[in-house]
Amino acid sequence: MDxxxxxxxxxxxxxxxxxxxxxxxxxxxxxxxxxxxxxAGYSSCTSMKLVQTGCHEISEDIETHRRLLGEPLSAWxxxxxxxxxxxxxxxxxxLAARMDGGEIDPLRLDAAAKHLLELGAKPLLVECAGGLxxxxxxxxxxxxYIAQHEKPQIALVTNGKLGSINHTLLSIDACLxxxxxxxxxxxxxxxxxxxxxxxxxxxxxxxxLKEHLPQCLFMQMPLAD
Numbered sequence: 001m002d003x004x005x006x007x008x009x010x011x012x013x014x015x016x017x018x019x020x021x022x023x024x025x026x027x028x029x030x031x032x033x034x035x036x037x038x039x040a041g042y043s044s045c046t047s048m049k050l051v052q053t054g055c056h057e058i059s060e061d062i063e064t065h066r067r068l069l070g071e072p073l074s075a076w077x078x079x080x081x082x083x084x085x086x087x088x089x090x091x092x093x094x095l096a097a098r099m100d101g102g103e104i105d106p107l108r109l110d111a112a113a114k115h116l117l118e119l120g121a122k123p124l125l126v127e128c129a130g131g132l133x134x135x136x137x138x139x140x141x142x143x144x145y146i147a148q149h150e151k152p153q154i155a156l157v158t159n160g161k162l163g164s165i166n167h168t169l170l171s172i173d174a175c176l177x178x179x180x181x182x183x184x185x186x187x188x189x190x191x192x193x194x195x196x197x198x199x200x201x202x203x204x205x206x207x208x209l210k211e212h213l214p215q216c217l218f219m220q221m222p223l224a225d
Contacts, residue, residue, distance in 0.1 A: 013123055016155070018132050019128070021131045022130040025221070026128070026157045028188065029221060033219070046082075049062050049083040050126055051085040053090050055086065056086070076119070113126060143175065160189070185217070
């Protein structure tokens with residue numbers, strides 16, 4: 001796939017990878033998009049995890065990105081630069097931070113992303129935690145953190161679970177009301193769902209985008225990913 005078929009216009013330096021819910025396939029979707037963009041000529045594209053909960057030492061989602069891309073952990077990964085906040089309890093970031101005796105500072109997240117960009121990681125794909133409305137702090141939702149940035153853009157990961165059309169359109173609507181551009185809609189086919197529902201979900205979302213959001217590119221992840 002060449003750059004023109006992947007992009008409708010030039011990519012921003014920073015692109016957030018979000019999901020319609022937790023466990024929808026954001027990590028696999030991030031690796032899939034990195035691979036696709038590299039094949040399109042963006043060779044320095046790499047990833048960062050905004051916040052990781054439920055693990056220790058190194059972000060397990062960053063480890064998965066590298067494994068799926070067939071590359072080792074980088075010095076940036078081992079230094080914690082690609083995941084500024086790592087918490088032990090598997091729950092919402094705001095609660096995980098509180099349980100570990102801390103709080104997430106959005107400025108630290110910005111600083112880590114800026115540092116990676118200065119080191120040449122462009123475009124930088126930032127995988128978020130959970131869905132768009134997940135709180136990073138008691139006062140700040142993930143979607144509002146993204147909206148604070150200049151001309152923010154996201155890749156939204158969805159799938160064929162029953163109810164995903166509703167969750168997808170609600171997520172897109174929330175983004176549009178905050179001035180966030182939904183650049184990609186990445187459809188995760190794993191795990192396989194009811195074939196009839198999945199076929200209709202794909203067709204419906206493609207039709208909806210064509211009518212209401214033609215600038216958003218629909219991408220379907222191969223089952224092997």
